[in-house]
Amino acid sequence: MVHVPTRGSLPARVGPQIDNMPHYGPTKMSRQPYTDPVQYELEREHVLAKHWILGGHASSVENPGDWMTFEGHGETVVITRQPDGSLSAFQNVCQHRGSAFVSEMTGCKARRFTCPYHGWVYDTTGKLVGVPEREDFSEEHLRDVRAPKVAVGEWGGWVWINLAGDDAVPLEEGLGAEIMADLGAYKMEDMVLHEVVEFDVPVSYKAVVDGFNEIYHVTELHHVAPEFTKACRKAAFHVVGDNYMCFVPKPENMDKWDENYDHHKWAICHYVVFPNTVFNCNPEHIQVFNPIPIGVDHTRFLCWQIIYPGDKSDPEYAAYFAKTERLWAGLKVVVGEDIAIYEQLKRTKNSSGYREHILSERECKIHRYHETIALKIRGLG
Numbered sequence: 001m002v003h004v005p006t007r008g009s010l011p012a013r014v015g016p017q018i019d020n021m022p023h024y025g026p027t028k029m030s031r032q033p034y035t036d037p038v039q040y041e042l043e044r045e046h047v048l049a050k051h052w053i054l055g056g057h058a059s060s061v062e063n064p065g066d067w068m069t070f071e072g073h074g075e076t077v078v079i080t081r082q083p084d085g086s087l088s089a090f091q092n093v094c095q096h097r098g099s100a101f102v103s104e105m106t107g108c109k110a111r112r113f114t115c116p117y118h119g120w121v122y123d124t125t126g127k128l129v130g131v132p133e134r135e136d137f138s139e140e141h142l143r144d145v146r147a148p149k150v151a152v153g154e155w156g157g158w159v160w161i162n163l164a165g166d167d168a169v170p171l172e173e174g175l176g177a178e179i180m181a182d183l184g185a186y187k188m189e190d191m192v193l194h195e196v197v198e199f200d201v202p203v204s205y206k207a208v209v210d211g212f213n214e215i216y217h218v219t220e221l222h223h224v225a226p227e228f229t230k231a232c233r234k235a236a237f238h239v240v241g242d243n244y245m246c247f248v249p250k251p252e253n254m255d256k257w258d259e260n261y262d263h264h265k266w267a268i269c270h271y272v273v274f275p276n277t278v279f280n281c282n283p284e285h286i287q288v289f290n291p292i293p294i295g296v297d298h299t300r301f302l303c304w305q306i307i308y309p310g311d312k313s314d315p316e317y318a319a320y321f322a323k324t325e326r327l328w329a330g331l332k333v334v335v336g337e338d339i340a341i342y343e344q345l346k347r348t349k350n351s352s353g354y355r356e357h358i359l360s361e362r363e364c365k366i367h368r369y370h371e372t373i374a375l376k377i378r379g380l381g
């Protein structure tokens with residue numbers, strides 16, 4: 001039967017004995033991070049180019065020679081599966097005169113990539129291996145040329161990339177041991193991709209992340225039942241380095257509310273990996289929300305649904321699959337409600353009446369998230 005995630009010997013994260021909120025208090029913050037093009041450029045340099053971001057699902061590069069591209073915040077990156085099973089990643093920028101040299105977004109059986117402009121040839125690790133009419137160039141200029149390296153790693157069935165290349169911190173450090181242990185209990189590496197939905201969103205990627213750093217909006221926007229709103233008051237928020245965890249006990253499991261509460265089994269568990277990867281985990285299925293910045297107030301928002309695999313002719317699995325389909329259909333409605341709010345935020349983003357945010361103590365993760373970005377821009381985070 002399908003894997004049932006359970007807390008096991010992991011620490012309790014939510015329950016009557018758990019301090020359920022960082023002591024941050026209510027705050028205010030400026031609207032500037034959402035609309036300032038100068039800040040956006042600084043974020044590209046100091047945040048997006050230095051942290052681990054989602055490159056895609058590992059199943060898209062399963063076999064040697066498979067490749068996929070990541071496009072976001074002005075960057076284009078190619079991720080390739082090598083003959084030994086490892087991954088390579090490099091910037092998709094021809095070092096001759098700057099054309100993207102891998103034209104297709106995905107493909108298989110790659111041995112070489114040839115730039116469509118003048119025919120420079122790169123191997124699948126991004127190293128320059130061929131130049132037509134080479135004698136016309138300076139050998140010195142061509143020595144050791146490669147498309148800039150991007151660091152790449154795999155964890156939880158996901159491919160992670162870091163534009164810092166050889167200077168990237170290890171992926172384990174980016175994710176953090178606590179998140180790897182807690183989120184690891186779902187065994188995402190054994191799960192399969194069910195669907196990916198993409199939205200073009202007219203607001204900053206950070207406004208999308210904000211929506212996952214609080215649960216205040218669920219009552220009004222998502223019309224949840226009063227029991228859910230009540231259970232939300234017992235939710236626990238944790239800060240782990242630059243990342244966050246949040247656990248919302250499900251109302252139907254409040255009878256189990258004690259110091260041994262098994263959040264994997266009985267709660268909705270949220271993990272935000274700085275700067276823009278969000279895992280929304282239910283015991284049966286997981287959504288990965290990935291707002292990829294395209295511009296200061298423009299975002300490509302990917303919503304991935306993953307489930308446990310099985311044989312649909314097995315009645316037990318068929319029932320599980322039908323349940324995940326039902327739950328995912330419901331969640332897509334919820335995501336649609338969030339998308340509708342981004343349209344309302346779009347209307348005000350240039351308004352002189354939009355100046356600052358007034359945040360409750362339960363919205364403290366939002367304030368801290370933007371504070372973390374501001375510190376990193378100043379070289380202090």
Ligand code: FES
Nearest residue numbers: 094096097115118
């Ligand atoms: S730009 Fe790629 S070969 Fe000239």
Ligand SMILES: [Fe+2]
Nearest residue numbers: 211217334338
């Ligand atoms: Fe929402």
